Amino acid sequence: MLTINQLGCDYPQHPLSFTLSVTAGERVVILGPSGAGKSTLLNLIAGFIPASQGEVWIADQNVTALAPAKRPLSILFQENNLFTHLTVKQNLALGLSPAMRLSAVQQEKLLALADRTGLLPLMDRLPAQLSGGQRQRVALTRCLLREQPLLLLDEPFSALDPALRQEMLVLTQALCRENHLTLMMVSHQLADARFLADRCIVIDQGEMAWSGTWQQLEKGDIEAARMLGVTPANDP
Numbered sequence: 005m006l007t008i009n010q011l012g013c014d015y016p017q018h019p020l021s022f023t024l025s026v027t028a029g030e031r032v033v034i035l036g037p038s039g040a041g042k043s044t045l046l047n048l049i050a051g052f053i054p055a056s057q058g059e060v061w062i063a064d065q066n067v068t069a070l071a072p073a074k075r076p077l078s079i080l081f082q083e084n085n086l087f088t089h090l091t092v093k094q095n096l097a098l099g100l101s102p103a104m105r106l107s108a109v110q111q112e113k114l115l116a117l118a119d120r121t122g123l124l125p126l127m128d129r130l131p132a133q134l135s136g137g138q139r140q141r142v143a144l145t146r147c148l149l150r151e152q153p154l155l156l157l158d159e160p161f162s163a164l165d166p167a168l169r170q171e172m173l174v175l176t177q178a179l180c181r182e183n184h185l186t187l188m189m190v191s192h193q194l195a196d197a198r199f200l201a202d203r204c205i206v207i208d209q210g211e212m213a214w215s216g217t218w219q220q221l222e223k224g225d226i227e228a229a230r231m232l233g234v235t236p237a238n239d240p
């Protein structure tokens with residue numbers, strides 16, 4: 005589904021170069037120390053940071069030279085995902101049409117998904133009139149309306165309180181399953197991986213340092229776990 009090969013950019017501190025493959029429908033949680041290159045990896049895949057080397061292949065298509073909007077993926081950041089002057093409904097409509105002019109079928113689709121994610125009572129509000137969790141629910145719903153096969157999440161729930169965070173993880177897992185999405189999510193929490201990940205990747209100093217299961221990390225007896233500060237009795 006996703007293959008990247010020596011994908012990198014020239015940051016002055018140290019070069020970054022990533023090589024990895026993700027299969028269709030796989031849910032991968034990306035962990036690693038602060039500054040390791042996790043966000044850069046997602047931004048290189050999405051095309052927001054131009055690659056100075058390497059290639060990105062998504063669903064058998066070389067997308068390395070494509071503009072971000074042309075790549076078959078959606079990306080969600082920690083915050084600032086919504087247009088502040090547009091209502092929830094308008095923000096959602098942008099997922100289907102840049103001009104927000106929807107056909108009857110698209111309207112129906114939008115309302116059905118908004119119902120699924122609990123947004124119907126909020127449709128006429130502006131983002132400033134929503135809680136942080138509600139805003140992320142809108143942004144996640146818009147990602148899904150785009151119906152792209154690859155979903156990239158960059159610490160999307162880290163500003164939320166634990167209960168809301170758990171609610172969003174449950175929703176994300178359900179929506180990924182229902183829509184057969186391939187997921188790559190950056191997180192600082194091994195608990196997210198425990199809940200969501202088929203596989204964990206640890207990034208260190210601009211490259212992939214380790215790949216395996218959250219159970220292996222949780223044991224705390226491998227170098228990748230030590231890198232994250234995980235010991236058997238200590239979840240980072």
Ligand SMILES: Nc1ncnc2c1ncn2[C@@H]1O[C@H](COP(=O)(O)OP(=O)(O)OP(=O)(O)O)[C@@H](O)[C@H]1O
Nearest residue numbers: 015016017036037038039040041042043044045207
């Ligand atoms: N625009 C930029 N120009 C130059 N260097 C950058 C730029 N953005 C990030 N970096 C550097 O690239 C490295 C990787 O940054 P990145 O934001 O990808 O790390 P991260 O693993 O996501 O960190 P965190 O967990 O703290 O969010 C860091 O050393 C950072 O200082």
